[in-house]
């Protein structure tokens with residue numbers, strides 16, 4: 072019996088029609104590339120968000136979440152409109168809106184995906200509700216179509232300008248694989264990714280910090296990328312080939328744009344190189360690519376922060392094959408490929424150095440590439 076179903080019973084009474092779970096994700100590599108039509112390589116986590124859901128006949132949507140206790144929201148489907156209700160409820164209300172359905176339901180949420188850590192608790196929530204409604208109403212949308220529509224929930228209803236990777240990973244991830252997503256071609260490819268078979272773990276250090284300027288900086292980075300593309304006469308930075316990078320950079324008006332473009336173009340190449348390294352079972356090369364990606368996002372894209380840089384440095388110092396920040400940046404989480412027998416030591420080192428620096432205590436845990444969203448009950 073899931074906790075979401077228990078919450079459902081205690082808040083709404085009666086049995087839900089079903090319970091659906093959708094995972095958070097870690098982006099292994101390919102940061103700030105998705106909105107540039109580029110390449111990303113996320114994998115789905117075992118940590119999921121569960122939605123216990125039951126249709127209602129009266130057109131009312133009621134919602135509650137164990138993450139925000141005592142905040143039970145109700146909204147008639149007739150009143151669905153982007154941004155309404157403000158806050159966490161919009162992630163749920165935006166799902167029937169994106170599915171273009173006019174039905175009421177009660178939904179209770181429970182989640183083991185840390186919120187705001189860059190592991191995409193937002194997409195996990197949206198996708199759990201989306202898959203649930205798709206199933207219970209027999210809408211027949213493919214997972215690709217659900218990913219497209221649930222992306223609209225986040226972009227247009229919630230108003231968060233995310234790039235589409237999160238929903239794809241949450242809905243299409245499979246156990247033991249990372250998912251190569253080519254945004255421009257709109258294609259996905261399952262890439263075998265099994266660190267445990269190589270004696271490794273993917274360690275996540277959630278710094279628990281989220282810097283207040285993060286949203287503004289994210290918007291500025293997007294604007295920089297768009298301006299760089301305009302100055303280069305291309306639709307998006309994806310259209311700049313890695314081989315042409317140096318000559319392309321000469322056409323940019325200032326150093327800031329040079330740095331932004333260099334990050335995006337080299338990062339796309341690093342995604343391809345990581346995919347090749349994994350295919351060759353070359354974990355050392357994969358680790359080096361992660362570390363290079365961190366340097367690029369820190370120095371060229373300027374989307375890291377002190378806590379993330381310290382976490383990455385300490386993870387590398389304690390034997391990781393590679394480490395980088397993951398997610399939008401300016402806080403959130405770092406990941407590392409760590410030999411399984413050194414994870415305790417690595418976690419200990421990071422905690423000690425965080426304490427010495429007066430940083431908040433980090434949450435440190437390992438993650439395993441797991442299956443995408445499913446019906447649980």
Ligand code: ADP
Pocket residue numbers: 120136137138139158159160162180181182185186187188189190191192193194196231398
């Ligand atoms: P991330 O996706 O990296 O965790 P976001 O800022 O994109 O961070 O999304 C976090 C927001 O999503 C929260 O502030 C909250 O509004 C909503 N959210 C995520 N998970 C839940 C949940 N289980 N219950 C209620 N709201 C949630």
Ligand code: MG
Pocket residue numbers: 191192193194237
């Ligand atoms: Mg999110």
